[in-house]
Amino acid sequence: MQDFTNENLDLSLLPKHETVALNELNKKYWKVILMNIAVFMLIFGLAAYLLFSLLKATRPEPYIFIGGYLLTGILLVVFYAISIRKRGYAIREKDLIYKSGIISITTSVVPFSRIQHITLNEGVFSRMFNLAALHIYTAGGISGNIVIPGLDIELARAIKEELSKQVSQQESKDNENLNQNTTAQKPANTQEYKSGTAQEHKSGSTPTNPASNELTRDADGN
Amino acid sequence: METNFSEPKRQSAVGVVVMFLSNLQGSIRVLIFPIILLVVRSKSISAGYLLSGILAFLIILAIYSYLSYLKFTFFLDEEKQEFVIQKGILNRENLIIRLDKIQQVNINQSLIQRIVGVYSLEIDTAGSDKKEAHIKAIDHQAATILREKLLSRTFQADLANAEATSADYAGTDHGSTDLASTEKNYTTGGFASQTNPGRQHSSPLLKLSSSSLFKIGLTSNYGASIALLTGFIFAIIEATKNYTEAFKLEHNPISQLSTKGLGLLSLCVFLIIALLIVLGTNLIRTFIKYFDFEIRKEKNFLSIHSGLFDKKHTLLKPARVQISSYSQNYFQKKLNLINLRFKQAAFSTAADTDKDDKKHDIEVPGCDEREKNEILKMIYNRLPVQGTAFIPNYRFLFLTVMLRIVIPGLIFLAIAALLPSLQRYLWLIIPYTILVGTALYFEYAHHRLYVSEDFIIKKSGIWDIEYQTLEAHKIQKITTKQYFWHKKADIGHLILHTAAGTLHFKYGKYADIHHMVNYWLYKVESGKKDWM
Numbered sequence: 001m002q003d004f005t006n007e008n009l010d011l012s013l014l015p016k017h018e019t020v021a022l023n024e025l026n027k028k029y030w031k032v033i034l035m036n037i038a039v040f041m042l043i044f045g046l047a048a049y050l051l052f053s054l055l056k057a058t059r060p061e062p063y064i065f066i067g068g069y070l071l072t073g074i075l076l077v078v079f080y081a082i083s084i085r086k087r088g089y090a091i092r093e094k095d096l097i098y099k100s101g102i103i104s105i106t107t108s109v110v111p112f113s114r115i116q117h118i119t120l121n122e123g124v125f126s127r128m129f130n131l132a133a134l135h136i137y138t139a140g141g142i143s144g145n146i147v148i149p150g151l152d153i154e155l156a157r158a159i160k161e162e163l164s165k166q167v168s169q170q171e172s173k174d175n176e177n178l179n180q181n182t183t184a185q186k187p188a189n190t191q192e193y194k195s196g197t198a199q200e201h202k203s204g205s206t207p208t209n210p211a212s213n214e215l216t217r218d219a220d221g222n
Numbered sequence: 223m224e225t226n227f228s229e230p231k232r233q234s235a236v237g238v239v240v241m242f243l244s245n246l247q248g249s250i251r252v253l254i255f256p257i258i259l260l261v262v263r264s265k266s267i268s269a270g271y272l273l274s275g276i277l278a279f280l281i282i283l284a285i286y287s288y289l290s291y292l293k294f295t296f297f298l299d300e301e302k303q304e305f306v307i308q309k310g311i312l313n314r315e316n317l318i319i320r321l322d323k324i325q326q327v328n329i330n331q332s333l334i335q336r337i338v339g340v341y342s343l344e345i346d347t348a349g350s351d352k353k354e355a356h357i358k359a360i361d362h363q364a365a366t367i368l369r370e371k372l373l374s375r376t377f378q379a380d381l382a383n384a385e386a387t388s389a390d391y392a393g394t395d396h397g398s399t400d401l402a403s404t405e406k407n408y409t410t411g412g413f414a415s416q417t418n419p420g421r422q423h424s425s426p427l428l429k430l431s432s433s434s435l436f437k438i439g440l441t442s443n444y445g446a447s448i449a450l451l452t453g454f455i456f457a458i459i460e461a462t463k464n465y466t467e468a469f470k471l472e473h474n475p476i477s478q479l480s481t482k483g484l485g486l487l488s489l490c491v492f493l494i495i496a497l498l499i500v501l502g503t504n505l506i507r508t509f510i511k512y513f514d515f516e517i518r519k520e521k522n523f524l525s526i527h528s529g530l531f532d533k534k535h536t537l538l539k540p541a542r543v544q545i546s547s548y549s550q551n552y553f554q555k556k557l558n559l560i561n562l563r564f565k566q567a568a569f570s571t572a573a574d575t576d577k578d579d580k581k582h583d584i585e586v587p588g589c590d591e592r593e594k595n596e597i598l599k600m601i602y603n604r605l606p607v608q609g610t611a612f613i614p615n616y617r618f619l620f621l622t623v624m625l626r627i628v629i630p631g632l633i634f635l636a637i638a639a640l641l642p643s644l645q646r647y648l649w650l651i652i653p654y655t656i657l658v659g660t661a662l663y664f665e666y667a668h669h670r671l672y673v674s675e676d677f678i679i680k681k682s683g684i685w686d687i688e689y690q691t692l693e694a695h696k697i698q699k700i701t702t703k704q705y706f707w708h709k710k711a712d713i714g715h716l717i718l719h720t721a722a723g724t725l726h727f728k729y730g731k732y733a734d735i736h737h738m739v740n741y742w743l744y745k746v747e748s749g750k751k752d753w754m
Contacts, residue, residue: 014740018702094747101703108701109739111746114753139567139753140698140719 015092017109022088022099028129029150033080035125041073089148091159096136098146108146112166114138120160122153132156136163227298227368230308233291236338237359242287243334244358249283286311296357298371305345305372307355317355319345325542325567327369329362331533341365341533345372373537427524427600428586428593430515434559438512438588439505441553442561442686447504451496512587519600526584538584540601542566542754544696544722548594549688560594561686562586564601565722567754598691602677606691609674612738614729615713618666626658671716671727673738676745678718680725694745696720696753702735718742721753 052065083102090097095111121133130153138144151159261272294309305324307317326346335342335358343365345355360368430438513530524538545565554560564584586597599605631651638644664684672679678692697718704714714732716739718725727735 012737014744016736016740017743018736018739095743102706104703104705106701106703108699109743110699111697111743113747114698138698138719139721140724141721143717143724144699144719144721146699 017092017095017097018107020090020092020097022090022097025084025087025089025148025150026129026131026152029126029131030081030084032123032125032129032131032150033084034077037073037076037080040076041069044072045069084150087150096146096163098148110136110138110144110146112163114140115163115167117167118160118163120156126150130154134159227296227371228300230295230297232295233357233359234340234361234364236340238288238291239338240335240340240359241291242284244332245283245287246280247334249279298368305355307357319355321372321374324372326537326539327372328537329365329369329535331529331535333531335359336531336533343368369537426516426518427596428515428517428589430512430588434588435508435512435515436505437557437559438561439508440501441551441557441559442504442508442587447500447507450503451500508587515587517586517597524597524600526586536584538564538566540603543601544720544753545690545692545725546598546601547688547690549683549686551686558590559588560590562589562594562597567721602691602693606677606679607674608672608679609677610672612671612673612727612730612734614666614669614727615711615731616666617708617711617713618669618729619662622662622665623659626662627655631655669728671730678725678742680727690725692718692720692725694742695749695751697742697746698753700739700742702732702739704732708732 048065048069052060052062079102083100086102086105087098087100089099094113095109097107097109099105099107116137116139118137119135121135122131123133126132126149131150132153133147133149134151134156136146136148289311290309293311293314294307296305296307298305303321305319305321307319309315309317324345328344328346329341330344331341338359339361340359341362343357343360510530512528515528516526518525518527520537523540526534526536526538528534543564544567546563547565548560548562550560562585564586566584589597595605631654634651635648638648661684665682668681668683668687670681672681676694678694680690680692682688682690698721699719701717701719702714703717708714712732713729714735716727716730716735718727
């Protein structure tokens with residue numbers, strides 16, 4: 001109990017993820033969404049027409065069908081119009097934030113050190129507007145992934161490069177540790193290696209002052 | 223016993239028998255219904271044909287088993303640090319496993335293998351590919367030696383982590399000098415020291431006696447047994463229905479029962495019998511699964527044995543545990559019995575289904591408070607601290623009450639309004655409301671989040687109260703969620719994603735949640751500790 005309330009002082013100094021200014025998705029993404037809606041409405045229309053002709057024997061009211069159809073279309077457009085304005089992403093020095101949702105506003109944060117791999121997906125319509133979706137995978141399964149749609153392809157590539165670099169840096173560091181471990185199997189090396197890592201880990205694990213952490217982040221422009 | 227695995231090696235010779243029997247078992251399971259159908263439908267087939275057919279099938283199966291035994295070889299490539307399995311009769315399949323990708327090696331023994339006297343070795347890899355390596359017949363000594371060789375690399379890597387953690391908690395009893403000396407033993411003494419039989423006699427951390435198994439069987443897992451039982455009862459009812467219809471019996475005892483209604487006495491008897499059956503199946507299940515359950519501490523990992531017919535032997539590495547949870551219900555609390563469960567990384571990173579994979583869970587069905595603390599201490603190097611408690615807002619109850627009481631009640635009313643015959647059952651709404659209302663209230667009262675410097679503990683449950691413990695650095699992704707109508711009230715939800723599932727905390731104060739998230743992000747991003 002006491003420990004945590006002590007921490008509370010520090011907490012207020014920690015970088016705040018909830019106040020970070022978010023980048024909007026590319027404006028052209030709206031067109032992609034419209035095209036997607038159009039395709040959906042086309043298929044939906046065909047299905048409705050099929051249903052209508054199948055039910056002809058019961059003499060259904062055509063206006064209900066047409067009205068329902070139009071209402072679905074309008075609702076879809078309105079919902080997406082709102083939703084696209086609510087979406088945003090931010091890349092901080094050490095993590096990535098994505099926010100979305102109309103009814104429930106969801107904010108997800110993935111630290112770079114937890115990213116497993118990253119892929120770039122280009123849909124048919126997205127490619128027409130030079131857009132791409134960034135898929136970020138963690139070990140948390142499907143729910144642990146983040147998908148950021150509607151990024152400019154060049155930007156998406158740049159982000160992917162940058163993140164991949166961060167991830168592979170992490171991995172190479174791990175591998176280094178591992179290799180050191182295998183060499184440590186030879187007794188001659190053991191002593192030397194041991195002191196080396198012990199030092200490294202010790203220095204690494206001393207918690208850095210949260211305030212300074214914030215400062216470095218601020219300096220970076222976030 | 224030959225312990226050199228660098229040459230391609232076959233399984234134990236008796237492996238042919240195991241393969242044959244398991245193939246037979248598999249094909250019987252698949253073919254039993256078509257065969258029965260065939261026999262029943264075409265009564266013209268003579269017994270001679272049938273027998274010769276079965277005989278021919280058995281011979282083919284035997285040849286197939288022998289060939290697959292011949293073609294199944296495995297070896298350890300020490301230079302490349304790879305384990306290679308070759309199999310397949312017509313299509314040769316080469317399974318190459320990098321040693322540093324191995325996350326767990328299990329030695330199990332099914333009933334068949336026990337009769338023949340061999341073990342199976344399963345290799346669990348840390349990859350998104352679902353290929354699993356499985357050696358079906360290997361003798362015990364070879365299996366243990368092979369396992370240690372396979373795991374040597376992983377445990378080496380683990381040691382570095384252990385050192386890191388011990389450096390972190392320099393205050394705890396794992397001093398760094400102490401650990402350094404352990405490592406020396408570990409690297410120079412090698413794994414040979416582990417194979418010496420003396421270690422088998424080290425006293426186990428936890429051993430379940432028959433009496434505690436009995437207690438466990440009586441107090442846990444009602445849900446699963448009831449589900450099993452209802453399925454069984456329905457199957458019986460269905461069968462008797464078909465039977466009576468087929469033989470045109472006039473009196474179907476069960477349908478008669480359901481039409482005439484049950485007398486109060488017979489209802490009581492029925493309920494008591496049902497209860498006894500549920501408890502009985504529970505007991506039997508518990509005994510089969512956890513007979514001779516034993517946990518030992520070996521160097522820096524836990525070794526777990528269990529099983530009556532199928533022997534299971536698992537190694538649990540503390541660093542691999544993502545979430546550890548312990549639960550207790552009212553009876554278990556009185557008996558000082560705790561159910562412990564360790565969730566390991568499920569490795570479904572790719573476009574895999576998000577079902578929570580119970581396969582990687584390791585369960586300790588029963589232990590007391592002291593043993594629980596001992597095991598948790600072993601896993602985390604110290605006891606998890608229950609820090610500041612966070613309590614959900616009373617609005618927690620609104621939505622659940624709406625969904626579980628008001629809406630079902632209204633639906634029932636509406637149906638009753640349409641169907642007058644239902645109207646005399648309207649009073650059922652009252653006990654339903656009381657029952658569900660109490661359950662919901664308990665769910666709310668037990669929904670808590672405890673946060674300390676390094677640990678996150680989530681308490682939940684209605685009857686079984688569960689405490690899920692998570693270390694902050696095991697977090698993969700953090701999601702916060704808020705419905706727009708909760709903005710003014712400053713209420714929101716928190717979802718912590720780990721490699722072994724998610725933790726939800728609902729209807730918390732959003733400002734608090736933001737604080738916590740910022741703190742955990744700082745923890746994850748500034749710390750050098752890896753999640754695995």
